[in-house]
Amino acid sequence: MPNIYTVTQINRYIKNMFTQDYLLQSVSIRGEISNCKYHSSGHIYFTLKDSEGTLSCIMFASYRKELGFTLEEGQQVVVQGGIAVYERDGRYQLYARKIQKSGEGQLYEEFQKLKARLMEMGLFDSMYKQPIPAYIRTLGVVTASTGAAIRDIINITRRRNPFVQILLYPAIVQGEAAVPSIVKGIHALEAAGVDVMIVGRGGGSLEDLWAFNSEEVAQAVFNCRVPVISAVGHETDTTIIDFVADLRAPTPSAAAELAVYDVFSLFRQLEEREESLRQRMAGRIRLEKMKLEQKELRLRHLSPLNQIQEKRFWCIRNEEILRETMERLLTDKRMKLGIQIERLQGLSPLEKLRQGYSYTVNEEGKNIRDIFQVKEGETLTIHVTNGQIMTRVKEIRSGQKER
Numbered sequence: 345m346p347n348i349y350t351v352t353q354i355n356r357y358i359k360n361m362f363t364q365d366y367l368l369q370s371v372s373i374r375g376e377i378s379n380c381k382y383h384s385s386g387h388i389y390f391t392l393k394d395s396e397g398t399l400s401c402i403m404f405a406s407y408r409k410e411l412g413f414t415l416e417e418g419q420q421v422v423v424q425g426g427i428a429v430y431e432r433d434g435r436y437q438l439y440a441r442k443i444q445k446s447g448e449g450q451l452y453e454e455f456q457k458l459k460a461r462l463m464e465m466g467l468f469d470s471m472y473k474q475p476i477p478a479y480i481r482t483l484g485v486v487t488a489s490t491g492a493a494i495r496d497i498i499n500i501t502r503r504r505n506p507f508v509q510i511l512l513y514p515a516i517v518q519g520e521a522a523v524p525s526i527v528k529g530i531h532a533l534e535a536a537g538v539d540v541m542i543v544g545r546g547g548g549s550l551e552d553l554w555a556f557n558s559e560e561v562a563q564a565v566f567n568c569r570v571p572v573i574s575a576v577g578h579e580t581d582t583t584i585i586d587f588v589a590d591l592r593a594p595t596p597s598a599a600a601e602l603a604v605y606d607v608f609s610l611f612r613q614l615e616e617r618e619e620s621l622r623q624r625m626a627g628r629i630r631l632e633k634m635k636l637e638q639k640e641l642r643l644r645h646l647s648p649l650n651q652i653q654e655k656r657f658w659c660i661r662n663e664e665i666l667r668e669t670m671e672r673l674l675t676d677k678r679m680k681l682g683i684q685i686e687r688l689q690g691l692s693p694l695e696k697l698r699q700g701y702s703y704t705v706n707e708e709g710k711n712i713r714d715i716f717q718v719k720e721g722e723t724l725t726i727h728v729t730n731g732q733i734m735t736r737v738k739e740i741r742s743g744q745k746e747r
Contacts, residue, residue, distance in 0.1 A: 352431065359429035362436060368427040373399065373438065374446055377419040390415060392423060392438065400437040401425075407441050412580045413549070420446035451550050455557050458584060462559065467566045468587040474571040476591050477539055479605050482509045484538030484570065486529035489514035493546045493575070493596040500600035505607040511538055517545040522555035527564040534570050541568065542599045543585060544575030556583040565589055575599035703727035715740050 349357075362368050375392035382388055386405025391398050401423060403411070415421075425440040444452065462468065483501060487493045494512060501508055513529035516522045526543065533541050543565065545553070555561065556576045565572050565588045574589035575596040586592040593599035644650055704712045704726050712718055718737050726733040 351434065355429060355431045355434045358434075358436075359431055362428050370424070370426060371438075372422055372424045374420070374422045375399065377415050377417060377421060380415045380417060382415075388415060388440075392421075400435065401440050402437060403440040403443065411443055412578075413445065415443070422446055445549060451554060451557075455550075455584070458557065458559060458562075459587065462562055462584065462588070467562060472566070474590045476571050476573065476602065480508060480539035480603065482511055482536075482538045483600075483603055484511045484513070484533035484536065484541040486513045486515050486526055486533060486541065486543045487545050487596070488517045491546055493544060496595075496597040497542060497600040500597055501604045504601065504604045507607065508604055511536055517555060518548070518552050519555075523558045523560050526555060526561050530561075530564045530568055530572075534568050538570055540571045540573065540603045542573050542575050542593075542596065542603060543589070544573075544593075544596050544599060545577070546596065547578040547581060553577050553581060553583055556585050558584070561585055562588045573599045573603055702733075715742055 373392060375394050378391040378393050378398070380388065380390040386408060388403040388408060388411075390401050390403075392401050393399070403425075422444050423438060423440045424442040424444075425438050427436055427438050429436045466472070483497075485494060485497055487497075489512060498510060501510060511533060513532050515529040516525040530541065530543060543561075544556070553576055556574075562584045565574070565585050571590045572585075573591045573593050574583070574585045575593040575598065576583045576586065577595075579594035591602060593602050704724050706712055706718060706725075707723055710717070712724065718724065718740060720737050720740060722737045724735050724737060726735060
């Protein structure tokens with residue numbers, strides 16, 4: 345009995361066969377775009393067809409950012425990617441990684457070869473890059489006289505600095521005559537002495553921009569003594585002169601912004617600086633006035649007249665303090681003296697005499713306190729309250745006994 349498989353198993357088997365085929369994992373296919381749909385997720389679904397067949401294709405959003413143009417019905421393109429089976433539906437499709445317009449593949453190879461050669465020659469070296477002057481008077485532009493590029497450059501220049509003079513060399517920017525025309529324009533504006541030069545054009549296909557990938561134009565840009573800003577195509581477009589130029593701008597509009605300083609912004613900055621300077625000067629003046637007032641007060645304080653007045657006040661104050669201190673000390677001393685007087689009065693002999701006591705001295709004025717200090721017949725003086733009594737010793741007795 346033959347083996348029986350599920351649909352999933354067969355689809356998985358076929359997918360593995362596709363995966364193991366090296367050719368199908370990296371293949372380039374030329375065809376016409378059909379049924380193109382840009383999904384909200386960012387993926388692109390389309391069909392690639394020729395006169396006899398069709399092939400379903402998908403480009404995921406992660407690869408879409410490398411796509412430099414919009415896919416449209418009927419475009420002839422070369423799609424690079426891998427072919428694999430979508431298991432759920434059991435159908436194979438091309439998973440696109442890169443898409444180029446038909447005919448650009450050969451040009452791209454030439455672009456890479458020229459780029460490598462010029463890099464080896466040193467034309468891309470940063471040591472040769474000239475600085476873009478911050479403020480310019482004349483702006484040279486090498487581009488077509490009609491087209492969005494020159495209009496954008498004029499509009500942005502007038503908006504940013506209407507005082508800048510624009511010198512336009514109306515070059516041919518597409519076709520066989522483009523290369524010599526662009527080279528001639530670069531030389532002409534260099535001879536005119538412009539301050540900075542913009543060389544470029546609006547967007548287009550690789551064939552449309554090819555004049556800016558020529559070695560002659562690259563050499564003219566490299567040899568130019570005037571700083572050159574390249575402004576070719578859109579932001580995703582890259583040409584040889586972008587590597588040679590002193591500065592690359594993603595678009596002509598951006599080139600004008602890089603070349604021309606916004607003079608009104610400068611005016612605003614000057615006004616802000618002026619206002620800031622005024623405020624700082626006013627603040628400095630206020631500070632110096634305060635310092636002057638402080639020095640004036642200090643000078644007044646240190647002046648001889650003020651010093652005399654202060655010393656006078658100091659003397660008056662000290663005189664008052666001294667008077668108050670003396671009065672306080674005198675009062676205190678008086679109180680202490682009164683106390684001592686009271687004490688002395690209590691101990692005074694006169695007071696004792698007034699109390700009925702007497703005071704006796706010998707002829708030598710010595711106080712008699714003992715019977716052995718006197719002799720019979722000696723004259724003594726007895727002091728009483730109201731006078732003195734002169735007496736002579738008649739008899740000396742000790743206690744109750746006679747001596």
